[in-house]
Amino acid sequence: MEGQSMADKAFEYNPHVKSFEILSSHFSLNITHSSSYKSSDKNIFLNSAAFPILLSVASSVSFTILTNLKFNFMKTNFTSFKLIKIILLCITLPGAVCGQIIDKHSCISSCSWGPDRIDIFGVGTDSQMYHKAWDGSSWIPSASEWEPLGGVISGTPSAVCWATNRIDIFAIGSDNQMYHKAWDGGNWLPSPGDWEPLGGDFISNPVAVSRSFNSLDIFGLGEDNQMYHKAWDGSKWFPSEKGWESLGGLFRSNPAAVSLSQNRLDIFGLGDDHQMYHSYWDGSSWYEWESLGGDFFGDPDVVSWGPNRLDIFGIGTDQQIYKKSWDGTKWLPSINFWEPIGGKFSSDPDAVSWSADRLDIFGVALNNKMYHRCYDRGTWPSDWEDLAGKFISGPTVVSWTSGRLDIFGIGADDQMYHKAYDKRWIPSMT
Numbered sequence: 001m002e003g004q005s006m007a008d009k010a011f012e013y014n015p016h017v018k019s020f021e022i023l024s025s026h027f028s029l030n031i032t033h034s035s036s037y038k039s040s041d042k043n044i045f046l047n048s049a050a051f052p053i054l055l056s057v058a059s060s061v062s063f064t065i066l067t068n069l070k071f072n073f074m075k076t077n078f079t080s081f082k083l084i085k086i087i088l089l090c091i092t093l094p095g096a097v098c099g100q101i102i103d104k105h106s107c108i109s110s111c112s113w114g115p116d117r118i119d120i121f122g123v124g125t126d127s128q129m130y131h132k133a134w135d136g137s138s139w140i141p142s143a144s145e146w147e148p149l150g151g152v153i154s155g156t157p158s159a160v161c162w163a164t165n166r167i168d169i170f171a172i173g174s175d176n177q178m179y180h181k182a183w184d185g186g187n188w189l190p191s192p193g194d195w196e197p198l199g200g201d202f203i204s205n206p207v208a209v210s211r212s213f214n215s216l217d218i219f220g221l222g223e224d225n226q227m228y229h230k231a232w233d234g235s236k237w238f239p240s241e242k243g244w245e246s247l248g249g250l251f252r253s254n255p256a257a258v259s260l261s262q263n264r265l266d267i268f269g270l271g272d273d274h275q276m277y278h279s280y281w282d283g284s285s286w287y288e289w290e291s292l293g294g295d296f297f298g299d300p301d302v303v304s305w306g307p308n309r310l311d312i313f314g315i316g317t318d319q320q321i322y323k324k325s326w327d328g329t330k331w332l333p334s335i336n337f338w339e340p341i342g343g344k345f346s347s348d349p350d351a352v353s354w355s356a357d358r359l360d361i362f363g364v365a366l367n368n369k370m371y372h373r374c375y376d377r378g379t380w381p382s383d384w385e386d387l388a389g390k391f392i393s394g395p396t397v398v399s400w401t402s403g404r405l406d407i408f409g410i411g412a413d414d415q416m417y418h419k420a421y422d423k424r425w426i427p428s429m430t
Contacts, residue, residue, distance in 0.1 A: 020370075020389045020417040020427070104347035104364050104394045105299065106156060108408050108416070109169070112400035113161035119183075120396075120408065121169055122416075123153045129171060129181070134406075150193030151179060155205045158218075162210035170206040170218050173197070178206060178220060178230070199242030200228060204254045211259040219255045219267055222246070227255060227269060227279075247279060249289050256300040261307050266326075268292075268300045268312055276300060276314060276324075292324060293336035298348045305353035311375075313349040313361060316340070321349050321363060343371060343384050347394035354399040362387075362395040362407055370395060370409060370419075388430045389417060 109121045116136030124130050130146040132139055141147055149169075157171040165185035173179045179195040181188060190196055204221035211217065216232040227247040231238045239245050253270035260266065263283030271277045276292040296314040304310045308328030316322050322338035324331060333339055347364035354360070359375040370387040373380065393410035400406070405421040420426040 020387075020411075020419050104368075104392065106348060106350060106394040106396045107410060108393070108396040109157045109159040110396050110398045110406070110408060111159040111161045111167060112398050113166060114164050115401050117400060118398055118406055119159060119161075119167055121149075121157045121159050123155070123157065123171070124148075127152045127154070127174065129153050129157060129169070148193075149181060149188065151181075151195045153179070158206045158208040160208045160210050160216065162215065163213055168208065168210075168216055170198075170208045171195075172202050172204075172206060172220070176201045176203070176223075178202060178218065197242070198230060198237065200230075200244050202228075204251075207255050207257050209257045209259050209265065211265065212262045215262075217257070217259070217265055219247075219257050221251055221255065221269075225250050225252070227251060227267065229267075247286055249277060249279070251277070253296075254299045256302045256312070258302045258304045258310055260304050260310060266302065266310055268302055270296050270300065270314075274317070276312065278312075291336075292331065294322060294324075294338050296322075301349050301351050303351045303353050303359065305358065306356050311351065311359055313351050314338075315345055315348065315363075319344045319346070319366070321345060321361065341373065341380065343373075345371075347391070350395045350397050352397045352399045352405065354404065355402045360397065360399075360405055362397050364391045364394055364409070368392070368412065370407065386430055387419060387425070389419075391417075 107122060110118060112118050116134070118134040120132045122130055124146075129149040129151050131149055132141070132146050134140070151171065152174040153171045154174055154176075155172050157169050159167055159169045161167050165183070167183040169181045171179050173195070178198040178200045180198055181190075181195050183189070198218075200220065201223050202220040203223055203225070206218055206220045208216060208218045214232075214234040218230045220228055222228050222244070227249045228244040229247050230244050237243075247267070249269065250272050251269040252272055252274075256268045258266050263281075265281040267279050269277055271291070274295050274297065276294045276296060277289045278292055279289045280287050292312070294314060295317050297317060298315045301313045302310055308326070310326045312324045314322055316338075320343050321341050323341055324333070324338050326332075341361070343363060344366045345363040346366050346368070349361055349363045351359055351361045357375075357377045361373050361375075363371055365371050368390050370389045370391060371384045372387055373382070373384045387407075389409065390412040391409045392412055392414075396408045398406050403421075403423065407419050407421075409417055411417050
């Protein structure tokens with residue numbers, strides 16, 4: 001990363017920690033590799049020896065197991081072949097350096113529409129979507145069961161809540177179209193097993209955000225590696241039910257998007273040159289893509305803790321996490337430079353904010369354990385803390401009230417694990 005020094009964090013593996021709550025009996029969740037990149041260089045290849053994958057069966061840990069359901073572990077798209085199933089391989093792209101590839105991606109989508117409520121979604125080995133919810137006292141349909149939602153789905157879904165008891169889920173079908181399903185408080189729409197087709201031809205996971213009540217904006221990469229957008233305005237899809245608006249660009253990562261206000265959308269992605277790129281909508285028009293510099297692998301993550309504030313995170317080629325912020329008038333530390341926040345990671349980061357000027361960031365380190373760091377009122381009060389576990393997926397985190405965090409990931413035993421923070425780590429920190 002130009003202009004930045006590399007933090008040298010050891011992250012040593014301790015096989016005896018017991019710190020996550022087990023939520024299931026056996027998992028193998030579905031991942032779409034972030035580098036679903038169409039290149040003119042045809043020498044894209046898979047190399048199982050190029051990168052040391054550190055997977056071993058987890059000892060008893062204190063996450064919570066969520067199910068007996070098995071999920072697909074990994075899927076990806078490339079130029080000349082569709083949905084190749086990859087088990088424990090390093091994916092080498094043109095210009096990539098093995099050992100700098102992010103091999104763990106989030107394969108779960110979660111959202112919260114109110115206090116003490118969490119909804120989790122993932123794709124099973126039968127390619128159906130599955131759902132589980134926490135209602136404040138118990139898991140629904142049960143701690144070990146999942147609700148099937150039908151479909152023939154590829155990759156990781158994107159779920160968003162824009163009102164109490166309202167959920168909208170987006171996913172890519174086996175035909176590479178975007179599909180949509182909604183929960184209205186009493187029913188799944190269009191039905192428990194059916195999905196609404198929204199057209200398109202995609203090679204990335206979708207990302208969905210809501211700017212306000214009854215509004216949705218969805219983004220994905222088309223087969224030409226451009227960014228595409230569709231919006232719901234409360235009564236109809238724009239530009240049409242099956243049509244998509246091209247936002248241009250040339251990308252090699254899944255997109256990340258956030259809304260700072262009712263008339264503001266910010267979208268990010270990694271370009272062909274591994275730099276971070278940004279575009280935004282100001283309520284009337286989209287602005288040209290701007291380079292934010294950096295040298296990244298994997299997928300970016302973005303979070304907003306207030307109007308005119310956003311924070312972007314990415315994994316640099318030195319495998320530490322980098323951060324850049326927008327304060328309403330300028331980029332910090334600058335438009336081209338990034339703040340290094342240390343660590344050595346093999347997963348994409350996931351960040352969340354539970355209040356103004358508070359950020360919590362999670363990632364899986366090279367030793368496959370979960371780590372956490374927080375930003376609080378302008379400072380980093382402590383270094384990365386070890387939350388233990390042994391993971392083969394990246395983290396997914398959600399916050400449903402100030403001071404509360406819920407983190408999910410897939411363990412090396414293929415089970416889903418859960419840890420919560422509520423004044424203390426539950427079931428324990430390590």
